[in-house]
Amino acid sequence: MQAVSSKGTLEEWAAYVAPLRQNLYMRLILAASFASVLVERVSALPFVLHLWGGTGSGKTVGMMVAASVWGNPGMGKLVRTMNMTVNSMMSTASILRNLPFFGDELQTIKSRFENYDTLIMRVTEGLDRGRMTNATFQRQKSWLNSFVFTGEEPCTKSQSGGGVKNRVVEVECDQQIIKNGNAVVNFITQHFGCAGRAFIEALEGKNLAADYNEIMRLVLEVTATTEKQAMAMALMLQADTIASKAIFGDPGDVLSPEDIVGFVKSKAEVDVSERAFNLIVDVIGANADKFDTEFHDFAGYAYWGRRKNNGVILINKTVLEEELEKKGFDYAALKKKWAEAGHLLKTTQGRFYGLYSLNHVRANYVALYVKG
Numbered sequence: 001m002q003a004v005s006s007k008g009t010l011e012e013w014a015a016y017v018a019p020l021r022q023n024l025y026m027r028l029i030l031a032a033s034f035a036s037v038l039v040e041r042v043s044a045l046p047f048v049l050h051l052w053g054g055t056g057s058g059k060t061v062g063m064m065v066a067a068s069v070w071g072n073p074g075m076g077k078l079v080r081t082m083n084m085t086v087n088s089m090m091s092t093a094s095i096l097r098n099l100p101f102f103g104d105e106l107q108t109i110k111s112r113f114e115n116y117d118t119l120i121m122r123v124t125e126g127l128d129r130g131r132m133t134n135a136t137f138q139r140q141k142s143w144l145n146s147f148v149f150t151g152e153e154p155c156t157k158s159q160s161g162g163g164v165k166n167r168v169v170e171v172e173c174d175q176q177i178i179k180n181g182n183a184v185v186n187f188i189t190q191h192f193g194c195a196g197r198a199f200i201e202a203l204e205g206k207n208l209a210a211d212y213n214e215i216m217r218l219v220l221e222v223t224a225t226t227e228k229q230a231m232a233m234a235l236m237l238q239a240d241t242i243a244s245k246a247i248f249g250d251p252g253d254v255l256s257p258e259d260i261v262g263f264v265k266s267k268a269e270v271d272v273s274e275r276a277f278n279l280i281v282d283v284i285g286a287n288a289d290k291f292d293t294e295f296h297d298f299a300g301y302a303y304w305g306r307r308k309n310n311g312v313i314l315i316n317k318t319v320l321e322e323e324l325e326k327k328g329f330d331y332a333a334l335k336k337k338w339a340e341a342g343h344l345l346k347t348t349q350g351r352f353y354g355l356y357s358l359n360h361v362r363a364n365y366v367a368l369y370v371k372g
Contacts, residue, residue, distance in 0.1 A: 002072075003071045003074075007191060007193060008192065013191045013194055014195065014248050017068075017248075020184070021248070023176075026065065027240065028260075029049065029051065029063060029066045029148060031239050031240040031243070032146050032169075033067065033069045033100050034199055034239035035238065036098060037099070037199070039098065042213075042238075044232075045167070046125075047167055047231070047235070048120060048124060048148075049146065049147070049148050049232075050150075050168055050171065051063070051149070051151075052151045052172055053173035055152070057174075058178030058181055059173055059177060060104050060150060061177070061181040062177040063148055066102070066148060067100070067192075068188040068192035068193070070100070071193045072193070073189065073192055078102055079104055080092065080101075081103075082104060086122070090123075094128065097143050101123070101145060102148050105152075106150065107151050115157055115160065117160050120155065120167060121163060127141070128141040155170065158279060159275075159279075159328030159329060165270045166265075170263075171263055195243075198247055199239075199242065199246060199247060202242055215237050216231060218257045219264075223260070225266060226265070226270050229265055233257075233260050233263070236255070237260070240254055241255075272333075273334050276329040279327055280320065280324060284315065290304040290305075292358075293306065293309075305365055306359075311372055312367055315365060317353045317366050318364070344367065345369055
């Protein structure tokens with residue numbers, strides 16, 4: 001709370017940071033920071049901007065610049081290491097309420113999680129778990145803000161649920177964000193907290209909800225992404241537009257939906273069933289020696305099924321279920337969507353698998369259709 005303070009002048013901060021904004025990654029980090037206070041105002045949901053890549057790209061310094069919008073960006077102040085408990089993280093988010101949460105080095109808590117899905121869902125729900133102490137129900141912590149994380153790897157995986165993919169904007173830092181990190185850190189630790197106040201004042205009298213809905217419509221039109229991905233990006237674009245005019249004095253220099261096309265996930269990338277199908281096709285390809293054809297007998301040690309000339313692949317139902325489970329997917333949850341998408345061919349009785357005599361053994365097989 002003490003870190004939410006100001007030092008220096010807005011004019012000095014804006015003049016120094018304006019050239020840094022010419023880097024698109026820095027622009028996005030700042031936009032996510034400003035956008036945090038818009039989440040509640042436009043009835044949106046908390047979201048995560050995750051910057052990942054190797055060391056030396058300036059991710060941490062970029063995060064500190066974004067934190068200097070609201071207060072002291074020093075480590076342990078508004079920027080925190082992610083080496084904290086989940087309860088501590090939720091408490092911090094609750095205190096921040098509408099201000100952004102800055103967490104550095106996400107991989108420091110990797111050993112505590114099989115993946116980051118649970119963490120991402122918890123922070124983006126905006127509500128902590130209810131708790132009881134003796135016979136007293138504790139007040140639930142809540143927040144409506146943005147989360148900016150850095151790390152050495154993506155925070156979502158191929159098996160992550162659609163809800164997780166939807167709530168994260170992942171940016172691979174494959175180029176330098178900040179070139180002279182030491183000089184930038186020296187400046188922002190002496191100039192901070194003025195831009196946030198000016199940004200809040202600039203919101204007065206604006207029809208934020210209507211503007212946000214229009215920007216979101218444009219993002220969906222240009223990117224063909226999901227609504228929740230568009231929601232996060234629309235917030236960032238709206239915040240960037242307001243900051244360009246109110247903070248940097250250049251209303252014409254704004255991010256457009258075209259600028260962020262490469263940073264949003266397509267519907268197919270978010271759709272669990274599509275990702276699972278593409279993955280199982282890769283698994284089948286990697287195990288081609290376990291399948292025979294209609295014209296050749298199988299002489300291998302393990303038998304998974306048969307490849308037909310018309311693009312149909314018969315795969316043993318148990319093998320399919322096991323391979324999907326290894327990757328964190330469930331066949332029962334996928335089969336209907338696969339059938340609707342034409343990836344799975346039902347039997348004449350309308351079943352999702354059938355009995356076939358292959359390799360001299362009668363067993364249950366699923367018929368998948370893979371386009372050539």
